[in-house]
Amino acid sequence: MTKTRTLLALAAAAALLAPTGAVAKPHQHQVPDLAVMDVAVNRTSAAPGETLTATATVANRGKARAKAATVTYYLTQNDVRSPGDAARASSRVAKLKPRKKLPSGPVTITIPPGTVAGGYHVVACLSGKSTGTKGNDCRASATIAVSAVLRGTLAGTLTVSKGSSRDESGPGTISTESSSDVVTINLGVDVDESRAGDWQQFKATSSRYDYSGTHSRISQDTYCRDETQDSSVGSGAIVQNGDPYYDMLYAQFARTDHSQISVLVNLPYSRSGTRTTTPMDDRFGCDATSTTTGPTRAVATVDLRLTQTRREGDRITYRVTTAVGAESVPEWKTWSGEVTLTLR
Helix, strand or coil: CHHHHHHHHHHHHHHHHCCCCCCCCCCCCCCCCEEEEEEEECCCEECCCCEEEEEEEEEECCCCCECCEEEEEEEECCCCCCCCCCEEEEEEECCECCCCEEEEEEEEEECCCCCCCEEEEEEEEEECCCCCCCCCCEEECCCEEECCCCEEEEEEEEEEEEEEEEECCECCEEEEEEEEEEEEEEEEEEEECCCCCHHHCEEECCCEEEEEEEEEEEEECCCEEEEEEEEEEEEEECCCCCCCCCCCEEEEECCCCCCEEEEEEEEEEEEEEEEEEEECCCCCCCCCEEEEEEEEEEEEEEEEEEEEEEEECCEEEEEEEEEECCCCCCCCCEEEEEEEEEEC
16 A cells, blocks of 8 residues: 555656656747938028928838827027937827838928027937837937028117216316217117128118217316317218218128127217307407307217127127217217027
């Protein structure tokens, strides 16, 4: 009985250890793998504000059908996408069989106003569940040369003024002189660097000015008092006729990075006044007179240097940092206001 039980136990153990056949290999999944193979652009040079078209070629290098995906386009200064690059356009890719390819696009991309000159690329990147292998999701176009041409509208109000006073009075004498001038300039200027000639790039379109000034001079001794009072007034549109000597506005960028602008304006005005003499001594004094002068025509020249204070998107803001008059005219003492160049 014991021998029989032992034989049965050995038989059961042998049955458990006996091979049951080859183990099946795990199922190998076939997956899609979309990749951007090429990015074609219709031009290799452009200026800020202009457009170009781009088309991406997408291939499925996997072994399964790929679902639809999205191609996003970036304008970059490198041939790879950087974290700060903004999306400029996007297109869809339809479902794609293995080993097949399709174009995606074309899309229109605008070179943003104010883009710094240099070499750029359109980088196309895939997104979706069928992108598969990492490293082939993005591809760059050929280099696009962006020129430094800038276009926009310069607008704003500037006020410049100057004043002076002199008092050289002494015992028994009076000698004083004072003046005050204020110019307000409302600029509306079309800017286009593609125009030939530096001074032709700024065109006055809706610019106006107002000019006012007062001038006083008093000279008095024991015999006579001589007093002169003048006033200056001018206003109107700032116009340009293309004359290099008589135009009212000349402006140009003073630096290639557009951070400074030189603006020279010639502002016509009329001047009139009164001169009065009063005898201070009945025996030896001067004659009592009152004479009116003018009006006479004159031109006030203001030479401004505008410097960039901030840049936000397509807007560059400038303030006056230097203001001078014409030859031998004292520097304008104070200024206020700002102008903004809105790019297009």
